[in-house]
Amino acid sequence: MNLPDAPSRPDAEADIQDVPIHRQHPAWMTLRRLFRHQLFLTGIGLFGIILAAAILAPIIAPVDPTKLAMRYKFRPPDGTFIFGTDNFGRSLWSRVIWGAQLSVVIGFSVVLLNAIFGTLIGALAGYFRSLDNGLMRVNDALMAFPAILLAIGVTAVLGPSTFNVILALAVVYIPRTARIVRSSVIVLREMEYVQAAVAAGAGHWRILRRHILPNAMAPLIVQLSFLFAYAVLSEATLSFLGLGAVPPTPTWGNIMAEGRQYMSEASWIITIPGIALMITVMGLNLLGDGLRDVLDPRLRIQQ
Amino acid sequence: MAGVILRRLAGAVPVLLIVSLITFGMMRLIPGDPSSVIGGLSATPAQLAQIRADLGLDEPFFLQMLKWYTALAHGDLGRSILLGQDVVGATLQRLPVTLALSAYALVITVVFGLCSGVFAALRQNTVIDQLAMMFAMLGISVPNFFLGLLMIILFAVRLGWLPTGGYIAFTDDPVGWLRTSTMPAISLALLQVGLLARITRSTMLEVLRQDYIRTARAKGLPRRVVVMKHALANALIPITTVVGIIVSLLISGSVVTETLFSIPGMGQLLTQAVLNRDYPMVQGGLLLTTAFLVMINIAVDACYALLDPRVRYESP
Amino acid sequence: MSLLEVRDLTTAFKTERGEVTAVEDISFDLDEGEILGIVGESGSGKSVTALTIMGLLPQPPARVVRGSVHFAGELLTGMSETRLERIRGAGISMVFQEPMTSLNPVLTIGEQIMETVRAHEAISVRDQRLRAIEMLDRVGIPSAVRRLGDYPHQMSGGQRQRVMIAMALACRPRLLIADEPTTALDVTIQAQVLDLLMDLRDELGMAIMIITHNMGVIAETADRVLVMYAGRIVEQAPVARLFDRPLHPYTRGLLDCVPTLEQDRNRLVAIPGSLPEPARRPAGCRFAPRCGHRIDACSAAIPPLVAVDASHASACIRTDILA
Numbered sequence: 023m024n025l026p027d028a029p030s031r032p033d034a035e036a037d038i039q040d041v042p043i044h045r046q047h048p049a050w051m052t053l054r055r056l057f058r059h060q061l062f063l064t065g066i067g068l069f070g071i072i073l074a075a076a077i078l079a080p081i082i083a084p085v086d087p088t089k090l091a092m093r094y095k096f097r098p099p100d101g102t103f104i105f106g107t108d109n110f111g112r113s114l115w116s117r118v119i120w121g122a123q124l125s126v127v128i129g130f131s132v133v134l135l136n137a138i139f140g141t142l143i144g145a146l147a148g149y150f151r152s153l154d155n156g157l158m159r160v161n162d163a164l165m166a167f168p169a170i171l172l173a174i175g176v177t178a179v180l181g182p183s184t185f186n187v188i189l190a191l192a193v194v195y196i197p198r199t200a201r202i203v204r205s206s207v208i209v210l211r212e213m214e215y216v217q218a219a220v221a222a223g224a225g226h227w228r229i230l231r232r233h234i235l236p237n238a239m240a241p242l243i244v245q246l247s248f249l250f251a252y253a254v255l256s257e258a259t260l261s262f263l264g265l266g267a268v269p270p271t272p273t274w275g276n277i278m279a280e281g282r283q284y285m286s287e288a289s290w291i292i293t294i295p296g297i298a299l300m301i302t303v304m305g306l307n308l309l310g311d312g313l314r315d316v317l318d319p320r321l322r323i324q325q
Numbered sequence: 326m327a328g329v330i331l332r333r334l335a336g337a338v339p340v341l342l343i344v345s346l347i348t349f350g351m352m353r354l355i356p357g358d359p360s361s362v363i364g365g366l367s368a369t370p371a372q373l374a375q376i377r378a379d380l381g382l383d384e385p386f387f388l389q390m391l392k393w394y395t396a397l398a399h400g401d402l403g404r405s406i407l408l409g410q411d412v413v414g415a416t417l418q419r420l421p422v423t424l425a426l427s428a429y430a431l432v433i434t435v436v437f438g439l440c441s442g443v444f445a446a447l448r449q450n451t452v453i454d455q456l457a458m459m460f461a462m463l464g465i466s467v468p469n470f471f472l473g474l475l476m477i478i479l480f481a482v483r484l485g486w487l488p489t490g491g492y493i494a495f496t497d498d499p500v501g502w503l504r505t506s507t508m509p510a511i512s513l514a515l516l517q518v519g520l521l522a523r524i525t526r527s528t529m530l531e532v533l534r535q536d537y538i539r540t541a542r543a544k545g546l547p548r549r550v551v552v553m554k555h556a557l558a559n560a561l562i563p564i565t566t567v568v569g570i571i572v573s574l575l576i577s578g579s580v581v582t583e584t585l586f587s588i589p590g591m592g593q594l595l596t597q598a599v600l601n602r603d604y605p606m607v608q609g610g611l612l613l614t615t616a617f618l619v620m621i622n623i624a625v626d627a628c629y630a631l632l633d634p635r636v637r638y639e640s641p
Numbered sequence: 642m643s644l645l646e647v648r649d650l651t652t653a654f655k656t657e658r659g660e661v662t663a664v665e666d667i668s669f670d671l672d673e674g675e676i677l678g679i680v681g682e683s684g685s686g687k688s689v690t691a692l693t694i695m696g697l698l699p700q701p702p703a704r705v706v707r708g709s710v711h712f713a714g715e716l717l718t719g720m721s722e723t724r725l726e727r728i729r730g731a732g733i734s735m736v737f738q739e740p741m742t743s744l745n746p747v748l749t750i751g752e753q754i755m756e757t758v759r760a761h762e763a764i765s766v767r768d769q770r771l772r773a774i775e776m777l778d779r780v781g782i783p784s785a786v787r788r789l790g791d792y793p794h795q796m797s798g799g800q801r802q803r804v805m806i807a808m809a810l811a812c813r814p815r816l817l818i819a820d821e822p823t824t825a826l827d828v829t830i831q832a833q834v835l836d837l838l839m840d841l842r843d844e845l846g847m848a849i850m851i852i853t854h855n856m857g858v859i860a861e862t863a864d865r866v867l868v869m870y871a872g873r874i875v876e877q878a879p880v881a882r883l884f885d886r887p888l889h890p891y892t893r894g895l896l897d898c899v900p901t902l903e904q905d906r907n908r909l910v911a912i913p914g915s916l917p918e919p920a921r922r923p924a925g926c927r928f929a930p931r932c933g934h935r936i937d938a939c940s941a942a943i944p945p946l947v948a949v950d951a952s953h954a955s956a957c958i959r960t961d962i963l964a
């Protein structure tokens with residue numbers, strides 16, 4: 023589901039002209055531009071809230087999210103129960119915060135697996151022509167499956183659990199990442215400086231590591247930040263369908279699924295985790311937009 | 326043109342072959358004994374043996390594969406354990422529902438996504454543009470089941486305007502179909518509307534920068550003609566590809582939408598099948614849906630060729 | 642009254658680093674049937690001048706700071722877009738540098754010519770078709786009838802530029818602006834296209850404003866020449882006079898390194914240094930840093946364009962001494 027849309031900043035051209043003047047500090051320039059990018063900052067802010075909640079969960083949500091307390095059930099959000107309670111009287115605050123942790127862990131794991139295996143497969147296919155055909159055939163076949171359906175199929179085989187959700191999402195998204203890495207590598211492989219390194223007798227691994235992969239990073243980083251958003255969204259979808267982490271472990275998806283029965287009298291059980299999910303996904307999308315504008319201003323729709 | 330389609334059809338063959346291999350292999354990857362998973366804890370050894378025999382699991386791997394492909398060649402994908410019905414039949418029964426819903430969502434997507442994208446591009450950097458892009462960002466960030474739930478709470482539970490779920494076929498009662506399908510279609514379309522709006526906008530901006538647009542203006546064509554004819558005709562080419570991807574996303578998304586709104590389509594069937602360990606159904610349904618999407622994508626490529634004379638006249 | 646009267650035309654662009662003036666105080670006249678050459682290095686403001694006259698610059702970022710353009714007595718600057726649309730393509734037409742990208746790839750060339758006619762004249766589709774065929778014939782596209790249904794990618798660069806010219810002239814404009822019409826073409830094709838333009842001028846009698854950085858093209862085509870440097874006109878003269886007795890040191894530099902039509906170059910290497918960016922222009926005479934005849938007074942103020950006689954003007958404070 024890689025649909026980068028092209029940057030639209032009218033000053034993109036001017037930015038490019040800027041580069042040679044400040045050539046001494048490219049990394050610093052990139053950072054400075056990122057931190058002047060308002061949407062990127064908004065994204066960082068939104069995702070930062072969720073990340074902080076995830077990391078600080080044991081401190082800010084000490085109440086056990088699975089602890090039942092029937093006498094407190096269906097308390098609307100107020101001073102005692104910040105986010106109210108659910109049908110079993112469990113603190114929704116605790117459940118949503120711990121759900122955030124799970125979402126972040128799953129999202130991060132999927133991103134990590136993609137960064138490793140997507141890069142590996144993409145680099146191999148892009149660099150070694152002999153491997154390209156075979157690898158990409160399998161890759162294309164995996165991409166032919168509709169994303170969520172494949173994830174559902176894989177969890178059906180493996181059974182529902184946090185770990186299996188990570189595996190399923192990795193299987194779904196790695197081919198897409200590999201494709202992006204592959205297309206950058208194919209372009210870079212033909213570059214003059216790479217050809218020069220080949221002529222100078224540098225080994226394949228050295229060329230890949232030193233000359234190709236560092237230059238293929240920009241589109242990969244952009245992809246990974248969007249991927250984080252898809253992973254969080256897909257995890258919530260799977261657990262909403264009952265295919266994610268098994269209750270009583272709280273995930274945003276399964277909290278919302280349980281809340282469905284009580285939506286007329288206790289709609290906060292649905293809306294609060296839903297909004298948390300939205301903040302996460304939007305934050306990551308904005309972050310990805312910002313990274314794309316700054317790191318890859320020439321990125322165009324590429325199929 | 327015909328060359329383009331033939332080439333794509335030929336390219337689809339290995340993809341479908343690998344897709345079928347993956348779906349076949351999947352069920353054999355189930356850890357432990359699938360028959361005990363299917364039969365449950367209370368199953369007697371005799372029942373387990375029966376299940377194994379039904380699924381052909383006690384035969385050698387390659388024989389299983391051979392049998393599976395032979396059956397596949399005859400259009401037989403086995404029997405659904407849950408429904409006691411053959412998989413192809415069950416799929417054919419449910420697919421029209423999913424297709425009707427997806428088509429409705431696709432119409433919403435194209436109308437709103439395309440219009441707001443074009444409009445935003447023409448008003449680049451104005452308030453209208455920023456508002457449109459904010460809505461698009463919201464669209465790609467709101468999970469469709471969350472939007473669905475919010476709409477159910479508001480329009481079905483609170484206001485009582487629309488039913489909370491269920492499905493009436495268009496052929497039975499068009500108004501009933503609209504009443505039962507509108508909320509699902511909107512919640513299904515939202516993500517795609519945002520996606521298409523963003524892509525349409527950036528594609529249009531890219532196209533509007535091209536030399537031939539300047540030529541069209543230099544000829545004195547009215548702005549309306551420059552935009553609707555010269556710019557849009559070119560922007561539609563990359564947008565078509567995106568619409569192909571969107572169809573796939575809609576079919577994918579219908580899984581959760583159908584479950585949420587209790588719509589008896591393919592998505593709900595597959596979810597039920599997974600939850601009930603109805604492996605033949607999962608396997609067959611996945612294969613058929615994917616094959617269907619591969620065909621859709623070939624159709625999209627044909628449209629692509631139709632829109633782009635450079636592809637249309639490409640020598641085969 | 643001349644066909645085109647440009648006075649003090651100044652166009653600026655809004656950029657990240659503030660507003661930069663691309664062209665400044667451009668004034669000239671162009672008579673009915675005359676061919677005016679505009680020459681200057683890449684970036685000197687030739688295209689911006691042409692596009693400002695056509696009203697084709699996107700505003701913002703572009704802005705006409707001051708000055709006026711009159712075409713056939715009508716004031717173009719500040720005219721509404723709908724009225725401008727009626728003049729573009731019918732009164733003034735333009736041909737661009739890039740024939741490969743200037744035609745719409747998804748429309749047939751027949752349609753692209755016909756729609757131009759349709760936009761300006763109330764005639765039947767049949768007559769539009771006939772006009773398109775006639776124009777293609779005129780610009781030397783063989784078997785025009787058959788080629789109406791062709792797409793741009795099915796034609797060569799030279800043919801596409803011919804189609805562009807056919808399109809531009811389909812409504813018999815009184816002025817054709819040709820912005821480097823031959824730069825992107827092969828040398829032999831360049832000569833053919835220039836010859837075609839000359840022939841068409843003789844047949845149809847329109848005025849032509851031809852923009853180039855090639856002195857050879859100027860010598861072959863123009864009646865009169867404007868030399869631009871860093872956004873300003875530095876010299877203006879009839880073509881024979883300019884080649885015979887150039888006044889401005891920049892023009893002399895250009896003529897010293899005149900590339901023949903056969904060795905077209907983008908950069909005129911014989912003049913040391915390079916054109917300053919609009920945002921980094923020196924005070925006073927903009928050519929001073931590259932000029933061998935520079936004195937201190939050159940940097941004091943921008944030298945105005947001063948007429949030495951009825952047809953010849955130069956913007957150099959040392960004209961008298963150097964002449």
Ligand SMILES: Nc1ncnc2c1ncn2[C@@H]1O[C@H](COP(=O)(O)OP(=O)(O)OP(=O)(O)O)[C@@H](O)[C@H]1O
Nearest residue numbers: 654656663682683684685686687688689690854919
């Ligand atoms: N859209 C724009 N934004 C900012 N500056 C611009 C823009 N368009 C042109 N300029 C500036 O205006 C100046 C003149 O450009 P112009 O295109 O007219 O040059 P030219 O003489 O036509 O050169 P060439 O021979 O390369 O076509 C240049 O310095 C350019 O940087």
Ligand SMILES: [Mg+2]
Nearest residue numbers: 687688689820
């Ligand atoms: Mg130019």
